[in-house]
Amino acid sequence: xxxxxxxxxxxxxxxxxxxxxxxxxxxxxxxxxxxxxxxxxxxxxxxxxxxxxxxxxxxxxxxxxxxxxxxxxxxxxxxxxxxxxxxxxxxxxxxxxxxxxxxxxxxxxxxxxxxx
Amino acid sequence: xxxxxxxxxxxxxxxxxxxxxxxxxxxxxxxxxxxxxxxxxxxxxxxxxxxxxxxxxxxxxxxxxxxxxxxxxxxxxxxxxxxxxxxxxxxxxxxxxxxxxxxxxxxxxx
Numbered sequence: 001x002x003x004x005x006x007x008x009x010x011x012x013x014x015x016x017x018x019x020x021x022x023x024x025x026x027x028x029x030x031x032x033x034x035x036x037x038x039x040x041x042x043x044x045x046x047x048x049x050x051x052x053x054x055x056x057x058x059x060x061x062x063x064x065x066x067x068x069x070x071x072x073x074x075x076x077x078x079x080x081x082x083x084x085x086x087x088x089x090x091x092x093x094x095x096x097x098x099x100x101x102x103x104x105x106x107x108x109x110x111x112x113x114x115x116x
Numbered sequence: 117x118x119x120x121x122x123x124x125x126x127x128x129x130x131x132x133x134x135x136x137x138x139x140x141x142x143x144x145x146x147x148x149x150x151x152x153x154x155x156x157x158x159x160x161x162x163x164x165x166x167x168x169x170x171x172x173x174x175x176x177x178x179x180x181x182x183x184x185x186x187x188x189x190x191x192x193x194x195x196x197x198x199x200x201x202x203x204x205x206x207x208x209x210x211x212x213x214x215x216x217x218x219x220x221x222x223x224x225x226x
Contacts, residue, residue: 042218107158
């Protein structure tokens, strides 16, 4: 079974703090993704990475950065947390096989972040 | 632009059949995924369609018409545990990035 884990289920931070969200997958997947999920907006892609040290911006990268130093770990960083970053954050991973875009993404349990 | 549309909410009765529709517009097309997400949990993979037609997996089936930009998820013999959100996601050509719909919240009533 594919396993994607995230460092925290719930997190409360203050405005201006630097926040690290960690994601680890155990299936040697090349691709890793960070999404945020908000009511009525669905899942929106923040960043993704297709290899170690490689990253690409998603649809809403502003206010976020990422780090991928090892294949199994993908970190999302909020440089200076703001209240509008209160959300559910979901990490996912997928293997690269065959045609681009045909690979199932497997999701972690999510981190519900509240910024006060 | 790229867009996915699905109904916000549906209600059905235990034991019944329900069909959740999804229409999409993408630049090219590499397939369509359906995920199930229970409240407070991660989305879990249900099905993937890339060719026209019906894919059946037990009580769940998914249909795709590429010419119409349309898919549906069919759930048979509904159970209370099927109460969840169902997410439709299309994949444009040449990318790993899914385009997600906002999800359909299904309530199954006894």
